[in-house]
Structures are given as C-alpha cells and as structure tokens.
Amino acid sequence: SNETAEGIESISAEENEVAVITPHKDLNQLPVAPEIERDGDDVFVKMTAQITDIEIDKDYNYKAWTFNGEAPGPVIVVNEGDTIHYTLENLDPAIPHSMDFHAVHTAPDTGFADVAPNEEGTFVYQANSPGVFMYHCGTDPVLSHIANGMHGVIIVKPADGYPTDDEIDREFVIIQNEWYKYNDLNDMTNNEPSQVVFSSKALNEEDQPNTDGTVGALIDEPLQTKVGEKVRFYLANMGPNEFSSFHVIGTILDDVYIDGHPYNHNKGMQTVGLPASGGAVIEFTLKEEGQYKFVTHQFNHVQKGAAGKIIVEGE
Amino acid sequence: SNETAEGIESISAEENEVAVITPHKDLNQLPVAPEIERDGDDVFVKMTAQITDIEIDKDYNYKAWTFNGEAPGPVIVVNEGDTIHYTLENLDPAIPHSMDFHAVHTAPDTGFADVAPNEEGTFVYQANSPGVFMYHCGTDPVLSHIANGMHGVIIVKPADGYPTDDEIDREFVIIQNEWYKYNDLNDMTNNEPSQVVFSSKALNEEDQPNTDGTVGALIDEPLQTKVGEKVRFYLANMGPNEFSSFHVIGTILDDVYIDGHPYNHNKGMQTVGLPASGGAVIEFTLKEEGQYKFVTHQFNHVQKGAAGKIIVEGE
Amino acid sequence: SNETAEGIESISAEENEVAVITPHKDLNQLPVAPEIERDGDDVFVKMTAQITDIEIDKDYNYKAWTFNGEAPGPVIVVNEGDTIHYTLENLDPAIPHSMDFHAVHTAPDTGFADVAPNEEGTFVYQANSPGVFMYHCGTDPVLSHIANGMHGVIIVKPADGYPTDDEIDREFVIIQNEWYKYNDLNDMTNNEPSQVVFSSKALNEEDQPNTDGTVGALIDEPLQTKVGEKVRFYLANMGPNEFSSFHVIGTILDDVYIDGHPYNHNKGMQTVGLPASGGAVIEFTLKEEGQYKFVTHQFNHVQKGAAGKIIVEGE
Ligand SMILES: [Cu+2]
Ligand SMILES: [Cu+2]
Ligand SMILES: [Cu+2]
Ligand SMILES: [Cu+2]
Ligand SMILES: [Cu+2]
Ligand SMILES: [Cu+2]
Ligand code: NA
Ligand code: NA
Ligand code: NA
Ligand code: NA
Ligand code: NA
Ligand code: NA
Ligand SMILES: [Zn+2]
Ligand SMILES: [Zn+2]
Ligand SMILES: [Zn+2]
Ligand SMILES: [Zn+2]
Ligand SMILES: [Zn+2]
Ligand SMILES: [Zn+2]
Ligand SMILES: [Zn+2]
Ligand SMILES: [Zn+2]
Ligand SMILES: [Zn+2]
Numbered sequence: 001s002n003e004t005a006e007g008i009e010s011i012s013a014e015e016n017e018v019a020v021i022t023p024h025k026d027l028n029q030l031p032v033a034p035e036i037e038r039d040g041d042d043v044f045v046k047m048t049a050q051i052t053d054i055e056i057d058k059d060y061n062y063k064a065w066t067f068n069g070e071a072p073g074p075v076i077v078v079n080e081g082d083t084i085h086y087t088l089e090n091l092d093p094a095i096p097h098s099m100d101f102h103a104v105h106t107a108p109d110t111g112f113a114d115v116a117p118n119e120e121g122t123f124v125y126q127a128n129s130p131g132v133f134m135y136h137c138g139t140d141p142v143l144s145h146i147a148n149g150m151h152g153v154i155i156v157k158p159a160d161g162y163p164t165d166d167e168i169d170r171e172f173v174i175i176q177n178e179w180y181k182y183n184d185l186n187d188m189t190n191n192e193p194s195q196v197v198f199s200s201k202a203l204n205e206e207d208q209p210n211t212d213g214t215v216g217a218l219i220d221e222p223l224q225t226k227v228g229e230k231v232r233f234y235l236a237n238m239g240p241n242e243f244s245s246f247h248v249i250g251t252i253l254d255d256v257y258i259d260g261h262p263y264n265h266n267k268g269m270q271t272v273g274l275p276a277s278g279g280a281v282i283e284f285t286l287k288e289e290g291q292y293k294f295v296t297h298q299f300n301h302v303q304k305g306a307a308g309k310i311i312v313e314g315e
Numbered sequence: 316s317n318e319t320a321e322g323i324e325s326i327s328a329e330e331n332e333v334a335v336i337t338p339h340k341d342l343n344q345l346p347v348a349p350e351i352e353r354d355g356d357d358v359f360v361k362m363t364a365q366i367t368d369i370e371i372d373k374d375y376n377y378k379a380w381t382f383n384g385e386a387p388g389p390v391i392v393v394n395e396g397d398t399i400h401y402t403l404e405n406l407d408p409a410i411p412h413s414m415d416f417h418a419v420h421t422a423p424d425t426g427f428a429d430v431a432p433n434e435e436g437t438f439v440y441q442a443n444s445p446g447v448f449m450y451h452c453g454t455d456p457v458l459s460h461i462a463n464g465m466h467g468v469i470i471v472k473p474a475d476g477y478p479t480d481d482e483i484d485r486e487f488v489i490i491q492n493e494w495y496k497y498n499d500l501n502d503m504t505n506n507e508p509s510q511v512v513f514s515s516k517a518l519n520e521e522d523q524p525n526t527d528g529t530v531g532a533l534i535d536e537p538l539q540t541k542v543g544e545k546v547r548f549y550l551a552n553m554g555p556n557e558f559s560s561f562h563v564i565g566t567i568l569d570d571v572y573i574d575g576h577p578y579n580h581n582k583g584m585q586t587v588g589l590p591a592s593g594g595a596v597i598e599f600t601l602k603e604e605g606q607y608k609f610v611t612h613q614f615n616h617v618q619k620g621a622a623g624k625i626i627v628e629g630e
Numbered sequence: 631s632n633e634t635a636e637g638i639e640s641i642s643a644e645e646n647e648v649a650v651i652t653p654h655k656d657l658n659q660l661p662v663a664p665e666i667e668r669d670g671d672d673v674f675v676k677m678t679a680q681i682t683d684i685e686i687d688k689d690y691n692y693k694a695w696t697f698n699g700e701a702p703g704p705v706i707v708v709n710e711g712d713t714i715h716y717t718l719e720n721l722d723p724a725i726p727h728s729m730d731f732h733a734v735h736t737a738p739d740t741g742f743a744d745v746a747p748n749e750e751g752t753f754v755y756q757a758n759s760p761g762v763f764m765y766h767c768g769t770d771p772v773l774s775h776i777a778n779g780m781h782g783v784i785i786v787k788p789a790d791g792y793p794t795d796d797e798i799d800r801e802f803v804i805i806q807n808e809w810y811k812y813n814d815l816n817d818m819t820n821n822e823p824s825q826v827v828f829s830s831k832a833l834n835e836e837d838q839p840n841t842d843g844t845v846g847a848l849i850d851e852p853l854q855t856k857v858g859e860k861v862r863f864y865l866a867n868m869g870p871n872e873f874s875s876f877h878v879i880g881t882i883l884d885d886v887y888i889d890g891h892p893y894n895h896n897k898g899m900q901t902v903g904l905p906a907s908g909g910a911v912i913e914f915t916l917k918e919e920g921q922y923k924f925v926t927h928q929f930n931h932v933q934k935g936a937a938g939k940i941i942v943e944g945e
Contacts, residue, residue: 100564102585107605107627108565129567129583138564143614189618190507192820240614243558243588243873245905249730249768250738252759261583268759268891270732273873273905275560275588277612290737297764297907299773299870303819312737415879417900422920422942423880444882444898453879458929504933505822555929558873558903576898590875590903592927 019183020063023094028053031069032091036076043078046087049097049115049137054149056179056195057215057305063182064149065092065137071149071212072175072238073135075201078103080130080159089120097145100138102277103127103154112138130158132234132260132279146240147180147188153201153236153279155260162262164255164283169229173201176246176274176296176306177213177238193242196301198294198308203234213238218308225286226315232283234260239276245297247271248284248310257281271297286312334498335378338409343368346384347406351391358393361402364412364430364452369464371494371510372530372620378497379464380407380452386464386527387490387553388450390516393418395445395474404435412460415453417592418442418469427453445473447549447575447594461555462495462503468516468551468594470575477577479570479598484544488516491561491589491611491621492528492553508557511616513609513623518549528553533623540601541630547598549575554591560612562586563599563625572596586612601627649813650693653724658683661699662721666706673708676717679727679745679767684779686809686825687845687935693812694779695722695767701779701842702805702868703765705831708733710760710789719750727775730768732907733757733784742768760788762864762890762909776870777810777818783831783866783909785890792892794885794913799859803831806876806904806926806936807843807868823872826931828924828938833864843868848938855916856945862913864890869906875927877901878914878940885913901927916942 028051035046052069056062067073078084084104090097096114104125106112115121136142137150153173178193198218202210208224211217225231237244247270256272258264260281272280286292292310295302343366350361367384371377382388393399399419405412411429419440421427430436451457452465468488493508513533517525523539526532540546552559562585571587573579575596587595601607607625610617658681665676682699686692697703708714714734720727726744734755736742745751766772767780783803808823828848832840838854841847855861867874877900886902888894890911902910916922922940925932 102562102567104565105567105600105602106565107601107603108608109606111565111603111605129569131567131583131585133585141618143618146614185618189615239560239612241616242613243560243905245869245873245907247732247907250734250736250741252732252735252761254759258581259584259586261581263582264584265893266888266891267893268761269889269894270761270763270909271889271905271907273588273903273908275558275586275612276614277560277562277586278588279585285735286737287735288737288741290741291739293738297869297905298872299776299906300819301871303771303773303815417877417882419880420882420915420917421880422916422918422922424921426880426918426920444884446882446898446900448900456933458933461929500933504930554875554927556931557928558875573896574899574901576896578895578897579899588903590873590901590927591929592875592877592901593903594900 021094024051024063027051029069029091034068034074041081042083042085044085045076046089047073048089048091050091054212055214062179065145066149067152072177072199072201073152075152075173075203076154077157078127079157080127082127084125084127085122086125087120087122088115090115090117093117096139097150098138099135101125101135101154102133103129103131103156108138114139127156130156130261132236132281134236134238134277134279141185143188143240144183144185146238147178148183151177151238153234155234158262162257162281167230168232168283170225171203171232171234172208172223173203173234174308175199175201175213175236175238176244178240178242193304196242196296196304196306198306215305222309222311224311226313227289228285228287228315230283230285232281235282236279237274237276241276243276244274245271246274247297248292248294250292251284251286253282253284255283286310289314336409339366339378342366344384344406349383349389356396357398357400359400360391361404362388363404363406365406369527370529377494380460381464382467387492387514387516388467390467390488390518391469392472393442394472395442397442399440399442400437401440402435402437403430405430405432408432411454412465413453414450416440416448416450416469418444418446418448418471423453429454442471445471445576447551447596449551449553449592449594456500458503458555459498459500461553462493463498466492466553468549470549473577477572477596482545483547483598485540486518486547486549487523487538488518488549490514490516490528490551490553491559493555493557508619511557511611511619511621513621530620537624537626539626541628542604543600543602543630545598545600547596550597551594552589552591556591558591559589560586561589562612563607563609565607566599566601568597568599570598601625603627604629651724654681654693657681659699659721664698664704671711672713672715674715675706676719677703678719678721680721684842685844692809695775696779697782702807702829702831703782705782705803705833706784707787708757709787710757712757714755714757715752716755717750717752718745720745720747723747726769727780728768729765731755731765731784732763733759733761733786738768744769757786760786760891762866762911764866764868764907764909771815773818773870774813774815776868777808778813781807781868783864785864788892792887792911797860798862798913800855801833801862801864802838802853803833803864804938805829805831805843805866805868806874808870808872823934826872826926826934826936828936845935852939852941854941856943857919858915858917858945860913860915862911865912866909867904867906871906872931873906874904875901876904877927878922878924880922881914881916883912883914887911916940918942919944
C-alpha cells in the first residue's frame, strides 16, 4: 500500500460539488483515444478536450479537465523536421480549450487559438527543435486549465539522436504534476499543492505502465527493468507552480540532457532541477536486483504523493 | 486591459500609512536621471537613492525605495575590462542605502558601504567578468531594501562577444521582481508575494519601453519586433525570494547563456530557470505575425502579474 | 552578534516536550567520532545514528536525530574508484535509521536497509562517480529523518581532478539545511522552514570551522582566507524542501561544477541554483581585505539565518 499521502487534507464531496461548473455536473466523458498517423514527414494528430473523472487519490474523484480523458494527456512523439497537422476536438459543452505545444513556433493568438465548445480546430506546426516539451491548454486563466488537468508531454526526437542512444535498453516517460482544491483558482494561486504526483505514459514498450497523475500510481504499478540495463527517462515537470528536484534513489544520473536537447549534456548528476514546464532526458543504470524509488527530493512533496518505484530483476 | 492580477488582495490606504516610515510621509521625490559618462575604459556612473511613488498596480501607489526613482532601477551597461567610478547620492533623508553590484570584485564592508542620508559615496570597481548581473541596495535588512524596490541590472558586455552576436536583430532588458505588503518585513519573510511582475529597461533602441515593475506594464506597453528577427533578452530575476521559470509562448529559446556568460551556452530550451538573483541571455525567433506573451511558467505568479507581451509585425 | 534571525517565531519548551518521542526524553548522547580508515582502495567508514541536543538558535535546543551527534553529519571524503565498507551503529533506542548515500549504486531495499535500534548494519558500496553528494537517513518518513537532522555530505574526488585544481589555495565544505517545528511532520510537510542555516565541515585544514547547521554558526565563527587566494567550496543543499540560490557577496563564481562533476563546468556565475539535494563545486577569489558574506539570495531565508561570513586578510 502507498504510504506517501497519509494525512493529506481531503476535500469533502460538498465542497467539490460547489466548484464543479454547472454544465460539467453529471458529465464524465469516456476517454477518447488520440489519433496519430504519419505520412512521410507529415504527422496527423487528433486529440480531444473532455471532462473525465480521475481518482487522483484513494476515493477522491477529481472531475478533471483533460486531453483525451487522461491527466497528464497522452504522450505525442514526433521527429525533428516533422510537420504536425493538429486537430483539437473540444467535447466540453461549457468552455473553450486550446493547445499550446512548447515544441513549436507559432503565433499564439492564432496557432494556439481557443476552440469553442463542441467545435474543432486544426493547426499546422513545424517541429524543428529536439527535446522533451510540455504541452498544455492555453486558455485563460491558464492556471485553472493546467491545474485542472490539461497538460502533457510532446517529444521531438533529435535528427542526429543523442550521443548515448546506443547504450539505452529501456525508455519511460515520467511526468510530475500538482493538484489543488477542485477548480479553485484562489487555492491554485495562493496555496501549496494538495497532491504532487508522478505518472508514466506508454511509449514504445507494451508492458510499461500508462497512468494518470495520481497518488501512488507508480508505486502500485511500478516500472520494470533488469540489472545493468541503461534506462532513459523522458522527464517533464508540468507544475503548474512548483520546481522539481528529481532524484532516483540508489543510482546516479550518468547522462542528463536539459530540456532533452542533445547539446545540453551534463554527466554524473545526483538530482536534476526542473523549473515549472522544464524537461530533461536522464539516463542511469540500476546495478543490483531490488526496488528503487524515485522522488522529487523536496520531501514535503513526497509526503503529498511524489514517489514512484522501479522493480529491477536479475538478467 | 490586464486581467492577470484580478482578485489579488490589496492593501488599504490605512495599512500602508502605518508602514511608511515617518520621514517618508509626504515625500515623493521626482526621478533623477542617472549620469553615465565614458572616458576610455573608465566609466563614471552617478545614481541616486530616493523615495518615489510607483503605481505598482491599478490605483495602488507604493512609496518605493528606489534607485533614481525607478523600480527596478536604470540598466547600467559597461564593457568587460572597464573601471567603474560609481557615485551614489542618497537623497533619502531617513536611512542609509548602498550599492551591491554582482558584477564586481570588492570587499563589501568597504566597497558596498552604507551611504548616510543626504550624503554621497564614491567607489571604484573593476568589471572583469561578462554577464547579466543583478545590483541592489545592500543595507540591512537587505530583504526590506530589495523588496521595497532597490534593485536592477548591470550588463557587462563580453570582450569577445557572444558566438551568436551576428544573428541578433533586436535586444531587450527584461526583469522579474516581486512586491509584498508595504515595507512589511514580516510579510516579506513569511508570506508569498502579492505581485510578481516584469519590466523592461531601455537599452540601445529608442522605441522600446522603459517601465517600472508594475502589474501589466509590458501588456499595456508591449515589446515590438518583426517576423523572423532574432531577439535577445538580457534577463534577470530580482527575487527577493522566488525562483523564475521564464518562458516565451510560441517559440523555443534557441540560445541561452546562463548568467550571461558566453561559456555557459545551452540550446533549444523551452524554459530557463533563474534562481533568485540569477541572470541569462536568451535568444529566440518569432516566426509569424501576431501577439506572443512571455511568463514565468509558475502560473500562480502569472495570476499575480507575471506576464508581458511582444507584438510581431510582418517585414 | 547575529542579526539574521530576529523575530523568528520560537517554539515553547512545552510544545517541544510533546513532540519528543518518549524514549528520547532525557536522552542526549555524546557525539561519537566517525571512524574512517583506508587500506588501498578500500575505505572503512563507521558512523552512528544517535540522539543529541543541538542549539540551533540562541537558547533553542533541538533534540536532533543525528549522524555522530552532528547535524549535518561529518563529511566523508573518498576517491573515485574506492570501495566503501560502511557500518552504521544505531544508538537510538527507539526507532530504526539507515544511510542513503547519493554517491553510490545499490538496491535501496538492501543497500540502504533500516538498522534496528541498538543494532549495527554493514554495507559495501562502489564510489565510481565523482562529485559532491548528499547523504541522509532513508527511513520512512524520510522527511522527518532529514528535517530532524540526519543529513550530510560525501565527496568523491575525481580520479582526474578538476581542470582548476592547480589554482586552488583553500577549500571549505559549506552546507545549507532547514529546520522546522520539532519533529512535527505536519509542519515539515505544509509550512515554510523556521530556520535556514549554513554550516561548514572540517576538511583538510586544521583551522577551519566544523559547525552544526545553526543560526549564525558561520557569522560567529567565520571562514578565513587571504587576499587573492582562490577558494573552493564543496557546496550542498540538504533541503529537505527548499531550493537554494547560493551567492557570495563581493565576488563572482569563476568556476562552477554542477553536482561537483568535472564535466559540468560553468564559468562566471553570480549565483548557483541548487535543487533540494543538489551539490556543486564553486571557486572564486576575494581580491580585497575585508569581510564578505555569503547567502542564499532568497532573502526571506537570510532573515531566517542563511548567511555566513568570510574574513579576508592581506597577504
Ligand atoms: Cu482547457
Ligand atoms: Cu506553456
Ligand atoms: Cu536601500
Ligand atoms: Cu546580492
Ligand atoms: Cu534516521
Ligand atoms: Cu536522497
Ligand atoms: Na529552433
Ligand atoms: Na541516488
Ligand atoms: Na572574474
Ligand atoms: Na513556447
Ligand atoms: Na556512474
Ligand atoms: Na557578488
Ligand atoms: Zn483550457
Ligand atoms: Zn510551494
Ligand atoms: Zn551509474
Ligand atoms: Zn538600502
Ligand atoms: Zn513562494
Ligand atoms: Zn526557434
Ligand atoms: Zn532515520
Ligand atoms: Zn518555501
Ligand atoms: Zn573573480
């Protein structure tokens, strides 16, 4: 069982009821799978904005504002040089939503424009800079949209790869995010987070977890690897407010690429600092069988849920 | 109109009145322009410490402790290798002030010594290390002097330039700072900021804004650039307390020099983290006509004012 | 006298009494010196977990959970390539403790396993990655064990040294840590620190201070150096929760190695940001006789004690 979030003040059903905006009451939209198709250098991505219940802590359902019914949303992977043809279908009957990819160049007032309720919008972007980027809903107030669940990761794979590509045996996408009192802009603005959590998004391996950002998600469903394998995390901190001090217990981060750009190479780090919306590629080896936790080494946040686990088996 | 600071708890005129120290009451000194003169490698800089009202939010005047009637104070630009002959004239009738340049080597007890009320002090410094540096009043308690407005930026231009100098079309100085309850050391020490703001200081282009650090300053008076121009920000975070996660929406920071030193080169960053008193040179291109905001991606701080705007016109 | 921590809310003897766990009452174990012996590449380190009173602020005794009666614990120095044979003797009669070295590769569930009260445990680790690493007790809840005092620094000296080794005249180990209400997990999780402090741990020079992390420790007992000497700090931030913005007033950090790894070289920094559990080697020269303070430039933390002093004498 997960012991990290004991004693966190939970919110009564009554309090939440008040904060849920009226058109969202009784709305719990089934997750719609994202559509991603490639034709040469053109990638066609279709996602939804939708309102979906997520159990962010034991018996605590959060009526999240989401991309595709997940929070964080699905991971998107493209190649440096791709053109992204992006469609957002807004299934939320009440309010507009939008997409802000940190991976692209566009004029935000047009390229990240609001999509009205029950409408869809299509946008075209170039992905010319490699890295691990945040995406999020960019509709005002952005704090509400991120804190209510509308964030995720887009990876732009470098055309020339990372210098350490050949050493990598296993890859995971690991994301940190915070939760606040339900849809409470005052709490989001002025108070500390109620939960700080990690999630993993399925990438290229069928057996890895694909979870929401919930307390204990990666304790209950740990990552799996083998002794001596070099593991890569595509890591990102969604905030919306807090810095992350990411650390894997029992190892050292042999290679770190800040924001996932191959040029920004550091070695032998114990802990990587991620600003709000910062990313990194981190690589490490777990040399013995056993159980390893990873945390943000801001241990007040570990108390609020920010821990995950890796099970390492013998070869 | 600026929508970022709605709902911020404001301070009553009565509360402020109490915190204003008696000799400052009814004092609102007109901004005195700084004097900067060069003679070969010798640069003569004269600044004032003075008490000047600044409207830091709509209808909220803050009787700021300032350099030259601005908060942040005027930007100072020198060359690597210069000798700075610095004079501080303390126009504050009540308390001592001083200057702490992060750009220089000096013994603080003499080189950054207090200047008594109605006195002036002269100091000589070498500027031998290039970068974007904070300066601030160093008189105890430093927290009060910074949080009340006594901070700014000094740029030391590298003798050999930046490797990307030839690509730059337009430069701005962008500064983040926080405000707390008026002259309330307890609030400054124990609470979150009331406002988090950006300002721009006029550098080498006549048409760019020169603003104080006020809510909406760079929304009301946006920066201007053209499609495809490479823009450089000399960026610094005054704190006094908070980290910054600086991000420009709709682009990627192609080149980043941490603390503005050419050796500390990173590429392709989505967000640059600035510790309290950290600086950076950041460079990016806005590829389409439109309106781009920049923020600290700690969105609780955006709610408190930390957003600016860039208008991009076609060529 | 130290003026940095005035006005900090102190905790009554009664409040503390409640939080002290029963078997710790009337327990104040004399510091036991660590044992460090070398035989070729094998280093034998023996430490204790013990309960020892530390006067963390004037007339405020904290019944700390410690390594060897110090908080931070003693500094451990090994060479890249060493094998560490580590023994922890748990002198605490009440609860288990353990050791988590950030410098090593091990399976935490076995290599960092709990040592029961009045027992001892021995572990063997390789130290293959150079740097300045945090160590800490890893027993759940880790936040309590770190915040109550169980943290310190292990330095792994790089086999090929740092490129700037020849320039260094003087070295110090400088550590930042926070204190919260006595053994109050709720306060540690949800509130700001009561004290933020620096300490120095004796390294290779007999005359340097070896202090606990107490308010004013390095003001009352300053570091000593000479004009023009190049000084190196092995620097680390224990947290448990806060970021550090480390700055030396009156100079510039000429060389900075993030996490103490020679590859992670930066130059000319005004301020180095340290995530919770981050480290660095920083190098600078103080060019004039006088008194220099160092701080975290988050000045709310300076108000809570985070300042130290260097006395620079003429040659
Ligand atoms: Cu949205
Ligand atoms: Cu963003
Ligand atoms: Cu002042
Ligand atoms: Cu300073
Ligand atoms: Cu312990
Ligand atoms: Cu740790
Ligand atoms: Na680019
Ligand atoms: Na570790
Ligand atoms: Na220098
Ligand atoms: Na962007
Ligand atoms: Na290693
Ligand atoms: Na300095
Ligand atoms: Zn939205
Ligand atoms: Zn916080
Ligand atoms: Zn390793
Ligand atoms: Zn002052
Ligand atoms: Zn804060
Ligand atoms: Zn670009
Ligand atoms: Zn312990
Ligand atoms: Zn804090
Ligand atoms: Zn220097």
